[in-house]
Amino acid sequence: MATAGIERAPMTQMQVGLLLESQLAGRPALNVLQFIVHFRGQTIDIAAMRQAWQQLTTRHDVLRTALDPLAVDGPVQFALPEVEVDFLHLDWTGLDSKAQDEDLPDWLAADRRQGIALGRAPNWRVRMIQFAPDHVAMVIAMHHAIMDGQSFVMLLGDLMDHYRAYRDGTTPEPKLAASPSFLEICRAIADQDLTQAQEFFRDHLAGFDEPNRLDPVFLARPAEGAPPLDGQSSKIIAHRLDLRQSQAIRDRARAAGATTANIICAAWGLVLARVSGRSEAVFGLTRAGRFISRPAMRSVGCLINTLPVRSQLAGLTLDQLLQEQRKFVAATKRFEQTPLAVISELAETPKDTPLFDSLVMFDRVSPDTFVDLMGPEGKGADSRELSQMATAMTLGVYDNPEMLIRLEYDPQRFDAAGMERLAGYVVQTLLAMSEAGDVPLAQIQSLPDAEIAALLAQGAPADPVLPAEVEAPLIDLFEAAAARFPDHLAVETVAPAQATLDQNAGPNEGLSYHELDRRANHLAQRLRLEGCSRARLSASPCRAGTITSWHCWRCSRPRRAFCPSIPITPRPAFRT
Template sequence: MMTTTVKNILDTLRAKQVRISLKGEQLQVEAPKGVLDQQLQQQIRDNKDALIAYIRQIKGIQEITIEPVPVAASYPLSSPQRRLWILSLLEPGNTAYHIPVAYRFEGALQVTALEKALQQLIDRHEILRTVFREQEDGEPVQIVLPAAQSGFRLLQEDLRGSHHTEHDIRKQMNEVLMQPFNLTTDALLRVGLYRTGDQQWILLAVIHHIISDAWSMHVLMQDLMQYYYAAADGAAAAQPALRIQYRDYAAWQQAQLQQGGFKDHKSYWLSQFEQGVPPLQLLGDLRRPAVKTYRGGIIRKEISARLTQGLKQLVQESGTTLYTGLLTVVQVLLSRYTSQQEIVLGTLMAGREHIDLDNQIGFYVNTIALRLSIATEQGFRQQLERMKHFMTGVYKYQDYPFDELVKALDLTRDAGRHPLFDVLVVLQNMMPQTEATIAGKHNLQVMPCELPLTAATSKFDLSFYFAAQAEGLLLDIEFNSDIYLPATIQRMGHHLEVLLEALLRDPDQAMAKADYLSKSEKTVLLERAAQGASLYFTAREALVMEEAGE
C-alpha cells in the first residue's frame, strides 16, 4: 500500500501537472518550466525509492488493464473518434481537425532513408493505416489496413530557384494542409517534403485528429527520426514492438463505459453541471450563424518576461501552476466583459495516464469543460486559491470522456455553439521533449519550423493558446471569423495584458477594481453602463478608439 508521504507527493505533482515515470532504473520527471522548486525536488529525492517502488507496482497493475484485443476485421471507435466521425458526415471536407507539424532539415538528408523510415513508422503504429466505415447496421467501425494497402506516399516538391518565392512555398504547404481527407479510404497521414535549397528541406506532416493529437505528433517525429538514422546507417532500428495499439485502447475504453468503470468520474462531472450550463454572454461583432462554422483567424501577442515572471512567482507562492494562473486571468477578463459570476471554459488533458500510452499515436487527448465561479469583490490571490482546490478534482477525474458527459447531460443543443463552452484555454508546454532526441546526427540538423501557413479554421468561438518562450509567453488567440473581427481580438489581447499587470500589481485588491481600459475606453464604458449595455467593446468602437490614438 502506498504510504501517506508518497501519496501526498504524487497528489502535489499531479496538481502541478508534473509527470513521473520509469525509464529502466531511472526516475524520469517532466514538468512545466518553473514548477519544480527546491523543496519539491528535495521531496522527490528523499522519497525516490518509494516512488520507484510505487510506479513499478502501478505499472504491473496497469499492464494487465489494457489488453490487446483479438485480431478482427474491424474494431469499435473511441468516444472522441465517434464525435469526429459524425462531424465528418455532417460536414464533409471540414479541415478544422487537421493537425500540422513542420520541421526544417539542413545538411545531408538521405531521401531514400526518409521514405523507408516513413514506411516503418506506418508499420509500427496501426492507427496510421486505419480507416473508418459504417457497417450495415449503421454502426461506425475502424479498420486496420495491412501496411502494403495503406495508400501512403511521400509528396515531394523541389522549390529551389529564384522563381520560387516564400509565397510559393507557403501556397504549396497550404494546399497539403487544406486538402480534405476521406476517412473511409484515405491514408490519414499526409507528408510533404519541400526542397528549398541544395541542403535545405521542410518536412510537413498533416494528420487527421481522428487518429492523432498534439502529443502524438511528437511521438511521430521521434519514432520517424530514430528509423531514419538507422536506415541512414544501413542498420535495423532498435524499436521494440508496441505492446498495445490504439484499437486496444478504444475497445478498453468502451468496455469500461459499458461496465461502469468510470462511475465516480461520471458522478463528479454530472454534479458540476447539475444546475445547468451557463452560456457565455460575450457579444460578437457579427450575428452568430445558425449552424456552427469553423472559419477562423489568429491574432498573436507576446507577454513580457516581466509579467510572466511575476505571474510565475505569484502562482508558486499560492502553491499552484502557471496554467492555473493563466486560466484564472482569462476567467477574470471574461467575467469583467460579461459581468457573469459563473463561466464555463474548456481545456485539454493529455489523456495518457496509462503508462503504455506515452509512446502511442492516437486520439487520446480529452476535452474538459470547467464550470468556474468567481467573486470579483475578492482578490486575485484568493481566486488562485479557489482555483487550486477546484483543479485538484479536475485532475483526479480527468479521464471521463467529454463526449460521454455531453451525452449524459442530455442538453438542449444550440446548433450554432459548442455543446458546453465557447472558449478554450491551453498552455502548450506539456508535450514530451522531442527535439533533443532527433537533432545533430549524420551531418543533419533537424529543427522545429514555424509553420508558414494561413490559419483559416477555428474549432471554438475563441481559443487562448499560451506557449512558453525563452523570455515571456507567446499568446495565440484563435477566433471564429464569422463571429469576431480581428480588431476586436487584437484589443482583447491588449486587455488581457493590462489586466494581468493590474492583478499582479495588487493581487489582494478586489478583481472588480483591476483596470484594463484606456481613457477613451473608459469614456465609452461609462456611456454604455448608463444605458445598461454590456461592458464589451465591439470592433467598430475599438477601431474608433484606435484612430483616436488610445
Template sequence: MVQQPEIQDIYPLSFMQEGMLFHSLLDQESRAYFEQASFTINGSLDTERFQKSLDALIERYDIFRTAFIHKNVVKPRQVVLKERQIRLQFVDISHLDEAAKETFVDHFKHDDKKKGFDLQTDPLMRVSILKRAHEQYHCIWSHHHILMDGWCFGIVMKEFLAIYKALGKGQLPDFEPVQPFSKYIKWLMRQDRKEAEAFWKTRLVDVKQTASLPKTSSSSKGKLEQMAFTISKEQTERLRKLALKADATLNTVFQALWGIILQKINRCDDAVFGSVISGRPSDLEDVEKMVGLFINTIPVRVKSGPESFLTLVSRLQQESLKAEAYSYYPLYDIQAQSTLKHELFDHIVVFENIPAQREIESLNQADAFDFTVDHFDMEEVTNYGCSIKIIPGSSLYIRINFDIGLYDPAMMKKIELYLRHIIGSVIADPNQQIAQIALLGEETAKKMLYEFNQTELAAPLAPTLHSFFTRRAALSPNMPALRFSGGILTYRELDQYTNQLAIRLRKKGVAKE
C-alpha cells in the first residue's frame, strides 16, 4: 500500500496562480509558463554535493514542496507537503563529438519542455546535469512558473550557491528564517476588491480599441521567433537622465516610448498594453525575501494630448504610483471593467532585472568556488502571441518574442527601426510635442517609400481603380488601406468592396468591364 505524503499546510492560490492553472488546464499541450534556465559549468563539480544542496533548498522553501490540487475540490488549493524529493538527473555525453553534443543538448531541452508538469502530481522543478567533457557541464534547471517568478529565481540561485559552498566545509550556511509564501496569500485575501474594481473601472473608461502591432493572420502556429537588439550605452545613459529629469523610472520612460509607437501605428492617441509587475506589496514585511509567485499583469494606458514627451513621462509615473495600490487585482477582473474585455490588449511588456544573472556574474568574480558559470539563458513562454522584454544594464537589451503565425518577422524588424528612431528623437529634444514625434526619420521614410514604389512599378499599371486594389490586396492583403471612425479597412476588404461596387455599376450600365 502506497503511503500518502504528510501535509504541512493548505491555502488558496494567488490570483496569478489561478490564471496559470486555468491556462494549463485549458490547453494541456501548451508549454506556456514552462521556465527553463540553462547554463554551462566550467571546473570541478561535485554532483553529490549538488544534490544535497538541492535537498536543502527544497527543505527550506515550502513552495518547492507544493502541489496544486484542482480535481474533486470546490476551489483549487495549494497543498504544502512535509517532504518532497527532486532527484538530480545526470547524463554523461563526453564520448560524443562536439556536433553530437550540441544536438543532444538541444534535444534534451526540447524533450524536457515537451514533458511539461502535472500541477497536481509532479514535483514542479527538475534539474539535470549533462557532462560534456572533463570539468565541463551543462545544467538545465526547469520549473513551472506557478512556483515562482524571475526575482525569486535569483534568490534561489544565490542561496543554492551559498549552500553548495558551505557543504564543501561540511556545514550549512546560517540563513535568516524563511518568510513563507502563505504570509503573502493571507495579505492578498485581506485586500478590498471592491475598491480595486472601482479604481480600474475609472482608469479604463472609454478605451475604444485594441492597440495591436500589425498582424498577418489571426491563427497561431504555436511557434515563437525571437528578435533581440541593444540600445547603445550613450543612449541608455541619456534615457536615464531623461527619467531623472521627469522624476520617473527608466521603466516608465520605456512605457511612454512603447505607447507612442502603438499610437502612431494605430493612428490614435490612446493605447493600452499589458505590463508585468513585481507585485510585491511594500507594506508586507520582508516581502523581498519571500519565494513564490508575486508578479501580476496589469494594463498600462498611454493617452497623450497636446503635451511634451517629458510631461507624458512624468504623468505616467504619477499614474503608475496610484495603480500600485491596486496592482494585486487579477487581470481577468481588470479586463471585465473595460468595454473591450479580454481584447483590452494582446501583448505584454516586461521590464526585468535578472538577479540570477547578477549572482552568476558575482560568482565568477569570486574565488570561493572551483568552477565558473557562463552562457546563462532563461527561456520562458507566456500565453500571449507577443512579448517585449527590456533588460536594463549599462546598455538596454530588448528582446521581442512573437508567434510567427500571427506576426511577420519583417514587420517586427520595422518595430526596431521605429523604437531606435523615437529614442534618438526624444533624447535630442525631450520637450517636443507628442504629435511632432515620427516613427521614422525623413531620409529613412523616403528610402522605404521609394523601395515600396519600385515594387509597385514592377507590375503592369492598373487600368482601373478596382484592379489597383486587387493587385495591392494580392501583395499585402492585411495591410491597412483606409482608416476611419469605425476602424480600419485592409486592402483585402477594400478589394472586396470595390469589386462589389464595380458589379453594381456594370449592372446599371454606368461602367464597362
C-alpha cells in the first residue's frame, strides 16, 4: 500500500480497551454505536446528504482512519488522505407501514451484529432507509473506538450545515480541518509524562483495598442470564424528572459551589456505598478528555477516558461532599487522559480485580434531543441511540431541561427488580439532596416512600404471636439447647462477609451454642450496667452475618429490642 500522505499515530489505551472488549473478544456487536434519525414530514435530498458526508471526511481525520491493534510495534492507527464514504440508500416504500415497523428492529439488530471492520477506512457506514417520500431514517453505525457522544453531536452539526448548502445548490462555507486533529491528540496522549498523575492517583486510592460489592438482592439469579439474542442485550431503566425537580437539583449544586455533574456523582457514590454496606465508594467517571495539550473543543474522535472517583462519606455533610467532588474534577483536569490500566496498577485492590463495576456518564444532551441541534431539518424529526457497552452498570444522566436519568445494566449479572429499586434510590437521593440544607449525609433519604412503608409494615404483622401463646420464652429454650449441645453450631455465615467485628474469628466461621451463650451473657451484663432497660431501644452498627446474631442475642438477654444499623435502613424504622 502506498504510504504517501498517510498519517500515523498510536492508538490510545481507551481505544485498545474498547477493541479488546469487542472485536478481539469475539463480540463484534459490543461497543458499536448505532444512531437512528427519523426525518418525518419532509423530503430529504439523498444525493446532497451523501455529498455532505463525503465532505466531512475531508474535515475530520478520524473519518479516514483505519485501526491496527495487533501491529508489531504496538497498536496503531492510520489516516488516509481520502476515502469514499460507505453510503447506501435502501428503498422500503414497497412495504406497508406494519411490515416496515416489524422489519426495522430485526434489520437494526442484524446491522449491529455485523460489527465494524476497523482495519479499513472508512470503518463506519450510513444507511438511508426510505419508508415514504416524506419519511427517511438515517442509520449511522460507528465503533466507540473512533467516536464519543460529544464528538457525534458536533459531527451532526457539521453534517447539516453541509447538507443544506448542497441541497440548495450552493458551495458549503469553507471550514478548516479541526485543530488539533484526532491523530495529533492521540500522539500527545502517548507522549504525556504520567509521573504527577501516578502520584495523585496513588494517594487518591490509598487504603481502598476491595471494590464495592452490591448486596445479593441486586444480583441476577442463576436461572436468569440467558445468552443475548442480538447485540442489544443490555437493559435500560429510564426516569425523566420534571422541570421543577431538574432545576432544584441544579440550584442545590450551585448553592454549594458545585456543578450538576458533581451532585450526580455525589448521589451515586452515596447510593453505591449504602447498597454495598460501605462508608465509601469507588466508581468510574467518564471524562471529556479534551485538555491533553491545548483545548480541543471542536475536535472529533474518541477522546473520552474513564477515571476512578473515590467518594469517602464518613462524617461529611452534603455541602462537604459536593465540594469534594468539585475539587476532584478540578484536580484531575490535567490528568484526565491517564490510562485506567496505569491507575489500576497503583491501587491496593487484588490483582486482576477491577476497581469498579459501575460507571457514571454525564452529558448536556441526550440522544433523543440530538435533532434539536440539527436546525430546521430537526423539526418533526426524532433520534435515538442503540448500543451495548461492556461496563456492567452505567448511570447515564443527561442535563436536558427535564433531566433524563438512565441506568443501563447487564441482565446476565443484575436482577431486573433489583435494578429498578437501585434506579429509584438514585432518583430519591437526588430529590432529597435538592431539598436538603447542609445536613449530615445520614439525613439524606435514599429509599422511596413506598419502600419505607413496606418495611415499616413488615415490623407490624397483621397476626403477631403474643408471648402468652409461646410455651416457653426463646431465651429459656436457647439456654436448654446450650446445656444439651454446647459444641453444636448455633449460627454461621453462609456467604463470605465483607468484614467482621469479631477479631478472634474469620468472617466465614460460626459460633457454637456455648460460645454464643457465653458472649450473650457477658454483653447482657454490660448493657444492664450501662442502664439499659426494657423501655429503651438498642441500635448497633454491624454487618450481616454471624455477628448480627450475636448482637441480636445480647439484646434479648435483658429483654430489649434490637435493630441493626444498616445504612440503607430508613430512619423511621428506629422509632420506639
